[in-house]
Amino acid sequence: MASENVTQLTDANFDQEVLNSSVPVLVDFWAEWCQPCRRLAPTIEKLATDYAHRVKVGKLDTDANHLTASKYAISAIPTVLLFKGGQIAQKFVGLKPEKDFRDAIDATL
16 A cells, blocks of 8 residues: 555564654555544655655554554554654654644654
């Protein structure tokens, strides 16, 4: 479910792509079977396009990447974490309006 501006995140590449990133990273923790996750996907895609080259946007399939999902105590999906400098700057659980994500991203830039 990744596109041109959305990075496919995994347990193997998470540290490099997210924690070591020089720009803020918005991470969507999702699963294929999750309907709210599917409803959030177009918003994530739009943010990835609108903030291209300023913010990295990634998706992590929690079913395929248990280690990272466990590390960040992801107990409900969708959960979206905004990282800055390798640290969590903001956490969103459940479906949220696009404006909430934009406000958080703008505050980190």
